[in-house]
Amino acid sequence: MSRYRPERVGEQIHKETTRLLMYSIKDPRVSPVTLTGVQMSRDISSAKIFFTVTDEKTERKDAEIGLKSAAPFIRRELGKIMQLRFVPNIFFKFDDSIGYGRKIDELLHQVQDDLNDSSTNN
Numbered sequence: 286m287s288r289y290r291p292e293r294v295g296e297q298i299h300k301e302t303t304r305l306l307m308y309s310i311k312d313p314r315v316s317p318v319t320l321t322g323v324q325m326s327r328d329i330s331s332a333k334i335f336f337t338v339t340d341e342k343t344e345r346k347d348a349e350i351g352l353k354s355a356a357p358f359i360r361r362e363l364g365k366i367m368q369l370r371f372v373p374n375i376f377f378k379f380d381d382s383i384g385y386g387r388k389i390d391e392l393l394h395q396v397q398d399d400l401n402d403s404s405t406n407n
Contacts, residue, residue, distance in 0.1 A: 291325035294369070298332050299323045301366050302375075305359055314351030317344050321380045325373065332373040335380040345379060352377040 303320050317338045324333040336352065338344040356375045364372040 291327055291329055294329055294367075294373075295323040295325040295332065297367060298325075298334070298363060298373070298375075301363055302334060302359055305362055306355075309362065310355050310358070312351045312355060314347040315355060318348050318352065321383070329369070329373055330371070331376065333376050333378050335378055337380045337383045341384060349377065349379065 299320060299322065302323075306315055306318060306320070317340070318336050319338070320334060320336050322335045324335070325331070336348065338348050356377065360372055360375050363375075
């Protein structure tokens with residue numbers, strides 16, 4: 286566990302928001318969502334929650350709309366659960382790093398295949 290307070294609060298927000306998405310929110314638009322991390326402001330006034338979906342092309346827009354509509358409910362529930370004087374504002378942001386990592390992985394496999402092909406031809 287981190288000693289830095291914004292990180293500790295971010296970890297707790299991540300855990301509780303994941304639980305709320307799994308058990309309390311019945312919106313089908315947020316069912317394919319996976320939370321990947323939380324970035325807190327230094328003064329703990331806002332939390333940027335990063336998410337990803339399984340099929341970016343078809344589910345991303347619906348997930349963004351669903352999460353935006355669920356944000357006030359999530360913030361209200363976090364206020365009930367967490368022992369904070371002020372509950373941070375919540376913003377959801379799509380995490381591009383998963384897609385970027387997948388693209389890098391594909392390129393590395395392509396280079397590996399090209400190297401294997403060139404070594405068998407020689």
